[in-house]
Amino acid sequence: xxxxxxxxxxxxxxxxxxxxxxxxxxxxxxxxxxxxxxxxxxxxxxxxxxxxxxxxxxxxxxxxxxxxxxxxxxxxxxxxxxxxxxxxxxxxxxxxxxxxxxxxxxxxxxxxxxxxxxxxxxxxxxxxxxxxxxxxxxxxxxxxxxxxxxxxxxxxxxxxxxxxxxxxxxxxxxxxxxxxxxxxxxxxxxxxx
Amino acid sequence: xxxxxxxxxxxxxxxxxxxxxxxxxxxxxxxxxxxxxxxxxxxxxxxxxxxxxxxxxxxxxxxxxxxxxxxxxxxxxxxxxxxxxxxxxxxxxxxxxxxxxxxxxxxxxxxxxxxxxxxxxxxxxxxxxxxxxxxxxxxxxxxxxxxxxxxxxxxxxxxxxxxxxxxxxxx
Numbered sequence: 001x002x003x004x005x006x007x008x009x010x011x012x013x014x015x016x017x018x019x020x021x022x023x024x025x026x027x028x029x030x031x032x033x034x035x036x037x038x039x040x041x042x043x044x045x046x047x048x049x050x051x052x053x054x055x056x057x058x059x060x061x062x063x064x065x066x067x068x069x070x071x072x073x074x075x076x077x078x079x080x081x082x083x084x085x086x087x088x089x090x091x092x093x094x095x096x097x098x099x100x101x102x103x104x105x106x107x108x109x110x111x112x113x114x115x116x117x118x119x120x121x122x123x124x125x126x127x128x129x130x131x132x133x134x135x136x137x138x139x140x141x142x143x144x145x146x147x148x149x150x151x152x153x154x155x156x157x158x159x160x161x162x163x164x165x166x167x168x169x170x171x172x173x174x175x176x177x178x179x180x181x182x183x184x185x186x187x188x189x190x191x192x193x
Numbered sequence: 194x195x196x197x198x199x200x201x202x203x204x205x206x207x208x209x210x211x212x213x214x215x216x217x218x219x220x221x222x223x224x225x226x227x228x229x230x231x232x233x234x235x236x237x238x239x240x241x242x243x244x245x246x247x248x249x250x251x252x253x254x255x256x257x258x259x260x261x262x263x264x265x266x267x268x269x270x271x272x273x274x275x276x277x278x279x280x281x282x283x284x285x286x287x288x289x290x291x292x293x294x295x296x297x298x299x300x301x302x303x304x305x306x307x308x309x310x311x312x313x314x315x316x317x318x319x320x321x322x323x324x325x326x327x328x329x330x331x332x333x334x335x336x337x338x339x340x341x342x343x344x345x346x347x348x349x350x351x352x353x354x355x356x357x358x359x360x361x362x363x364x
Contacts, residue, residue: 055215
């Protein structure tokens with residue numbers, strides 16, 4: 001094919017006016033023929049198109065396709081929820097079933113129930129008493145602790161006061177010494193006079 | 194539609210589905226997940242598939258719609274990526290470092306905006322007719338022609354720009 005014909009075809013191609021057959025002609029030309037330098041860029045372009053048409057997908061998991069289900073997180077959550085709900089329903093149903101079918105002979109009589117109720121009542125009363133006693137003990141313990149803290153605080157005050165008294169005693173002794181010294185001076189003055 | 198029919202008519206297009214998802218999402222893992230999810234959707238719609246003319250177009254439509262949804266969800270991030278890749282395509286200084294012309298051409302294609310990328314993928318790489326592209330993208334044939342023309346011209350402009358800078362560098 002002549003260069004001029006190719007250029008005309010290229011003009012149509014870039015206007016989007018070529019048919020598929022004409023585009024195949026162009027592709028064949030640029031991939032198989034030696035092209036002039038001014039048309040070199042089109043050789044790369046058509047080669048790129050050809051290369052891109054060879055790209056293939058990775059093998060498809062046909063089992064998943066024909067199953068028609070997608071194992072995603074949402075479906076997993078849904079399935080799990082349904083499984084949990086079904087299990088709970090089964091457990092509740094079983095419980096009711098067994099409750100209804102307990103052997104009548106194994107059920108306690110009215111008298112036994114009354115005795116049990118009496119013991120239960122006594123137990124509750126005992127428990128209540130023990131609870132009250134423990135509460136009282138707890139309060140007493142708390143009071144003892146408070147008293148201990150008060151005693152400790154008073155001890156500290158006593159110690160502080162003792163120190164103050166000692167200081168005062170030392171001060172008094174110092175004063176007495178001073179008084180003694182002043183009296184001695186006075187007597188000496190009298191003697192000199 | 195039976196499993197064997199689905200394999201022969203739909204699964205054979207998985208590579209084209211992957212390429213479209215990859216072009217739109219620009220992330221291999223997302224594209225792979227997209228293909229898997231789209232195939233599941235298609236299998237769930239297997240009753241509808243029987244009356245469809247082009248299974249490839251229908252499969253690509255599923256991928257197109259799902260990709261658009263995903264792009265909208267992650268829009269701020271994608272916008273940033275768009276900007277970066279466009280810059281890569283336009284920045285001549287950076288292009289001077291790229292020796293492989295083919296890699297650069299691919300980068301320029303990836304640097305186009307979302308719609309142009311998709312249209313180039315469907316027309317120039319997958320070789321679909323305009324009618325099929327219209328079916329997939331829900332655009333009119335005229336809009337597709339105009340946008341494909343703009344995309345191709347943009348690729349040409351960026352490639353010329355890059356090659357001119359290389360020539361200057363050699364001089």
